Amino acid sequence: MAERLFGTDGVRGLANGLLTAELALDLSVAAAHVLVERGDFERPRPLAVVGRDTRVSGHFLEAAVVAGLASAGVDVLLLGVLPTPGVAHLTSALGADLGVVLSASHNPMPDNGIKFLSRGGHKLDDALERSIEARMGEAWQRPVGGDVGRVSTYPSAVEEYAAHLIATTTKPLAGLRVVLDCAEGAAFEVGPRALAGAGAEVIAIHSSPDGLNINLGCGSTHLEPLQAAVREHGADVGFAVDGDADRCLAVDADGNVVDGDQILAILALALRERGQLASDTVVVTVMSNQGFAAAMAEAGVTVERTAVGDRYVLEEMRRSGFALGGEQSGHVIMSDYATTGDGLLTALQVLERMAVTGSSMADLAAVMTRLPQVLVNVTGVDRTRVGSDADLAAAVAREEAELGTTGRVLLRPSGTEPVVRVMVEAPTPDRAAAVADRLAGVVRERLAL
Known part of the structure; x- marks a missing residue:
């Protein structure tokens, strides 16, 4: 391999082009080898959980990943269609030693990707990814008989992840009408369920995936349908996630876009008011609008900047113990509740802020003025x-x-x-x-x- 296989968010590319079943199997075997060598398992064999988005290619890639893991002696729980942050949550909640997400996030349908999560639901660091790449294609002693992994489904994944999301709110969202654009992706079932479970009236759009329509003219990269739906239904607010629901953007009641910087500003002030904004600091990337920095300075909140990429935001948050970080694109990380960006969590926390303050989305977003x-x-x-x-x-x-x-x-x-x-x-x-x-x-x- 002339170049690194892993990018800033796992291995991603054209499904059955760059990302073949053979590559998925080899990656999974190598990941299993690295995992096994780390040892310290609570069970006779390591446990992995595997989730995917709605792309049609996810089926054959899931089969390849499961074959690789089980052939290397790893037990596998199939979570089915679930957002990336849902897989991360269940990796931690179930005490799994490895999480695997099959998704290309906001990329077009023909692409797909493989993301590995370590114990606790954290994205792998560079050293672990290099270790996995180095082990690909090596000769190995295959387990036989009773030493191969077992594979089973985990049918309550959506229910348990929705319950986790609802539990992050403390005030019912009754009286709030919200449009949720599910991007025909991984949030199509759990998204409306979580928001409605927290008390909101939910109008779901782009929630009928067919394996081919994920991100197609919808979701967080195409906000026009959401803007139209919010105005049509007289909703208080609208949220759009991407294909794996790890990012979220919003529109107010008039259809005006509320970007990731504005969402971070709203949540930073909410957390600070509750005494939950660690060190009164929020972490963003160098692309964050200067208007955000100005608003935070006026509020007495420190802004730390990182290189572009949510993994770098996450690394700084973990290194320094910060509670909030994110990107202008809508990746928002709230480390008290999640180990990665979570679009549905973000939507719920913004809705709770609206419920607590009685303010409109437009009023909350006005805390900062975006520089052109x-x-x-x-x-x-x-x-x-x-x-x-x-x-x-x-x-x-x-x-x-x-x-x-x-x-x-x-x-x-x-x-x-x-x-x-x-x-x-x-x-x-x-x-x-x-x-x-x-x-x-x-x-x-x-x-x-």
């Missing part, structure tokens, strides 16, 4: 030279000096492609676009391949 933000992807360039080209650095410095405290510039090389992302925030959209275009031109000129 423009992102330009410059393709066909040498991303490795972003930090070393003197002329590019000078151009960035000139633009930053012109913006002063009214905006900011961020140049971010892609981790996998010949792309440099130019992000600019400024007082007006036109000014942000003008600065971004100028810098994109310098990037093309200086870093062209």
Whole structure:
């Protein structure tokens, strides 16, 4: 393998193209070997739980993963269709030694992915992923007879995860009408069940998956249907999750988008008011809007920034014991309740804030004012030279000096492609676009391949 197989969120690619049944089986065997060598099991054999989203390819990939694990002596519980955070929760709640999620999250239907979770429901760190890659294809002593793993279904997975979500709320949500866009994905059953169980009136849309329609013109990457449904039904608020429901975006009663930064601001103030915002700190990525930082500074909340990717937010939260973090895209992590981003948990916590304060979503979101933000992807360039080209650095410095405290510039090389992302925030959209275009031109000129 010339490049690392694992990306920032597991192994992901075209199902039956890059991500074949053979690869899924080999990955699972290697993961089992790494797991077995760690030892310290409460049972005669290690236990793994496996969940998936609604993609049609999930069936054959699930079969391959289960075959790999069981052939390596690991017992397997099949959770069926369940969001990524649901698999993480049950990995912990059932005392499993390994969790496996088959999902490509917000990617189009033809893609799929494999994510491994360690004991306790945490995403694997880089060292463990490297260990799994290193063990792929090695010769091994296969267990036989009674030493092979057992495979069984776990039919109460949806019920138990919904109960966990409902238990995170303390005030009934009666009187709140909410539209939930399930993205034809893993939340189609548990999402409406959890929100209704907490007392809300729920109107579910895109909740009839057929294996082919996941994320298709719906969910957190396509908010137009949600905006229309909220207005049509006179709902108080709408939420949209993605295919594996680990992220969530919202719209207010008028259909205005409430992004991840605004959701984090709402939850940061709610947790601080309850004395649950550890160290009065929230963790975000470098892409978080400067308007968020300004609102938090005014409220006396410290903002810690990480590289882009929810795994980096999670790492900082775990390292420093912080309770809240997330991304502008809607990944929100509340470590008192979950080990990963959880779109349904996020929706419930925002709904509870609405119920407790009696405020509308628009009023709650107004705690911060978003600076106009423009992102330009410059393709066909040498991303490795972003930090070393003197002329590019000078151009960035000139633009930053012109913006002063009214905006900011961020140049971010892609981790996998010949792309440099130019992000600019400024007082007006036109000014942000003008600065971004100028810098994109310098990037093309200086870093062209």
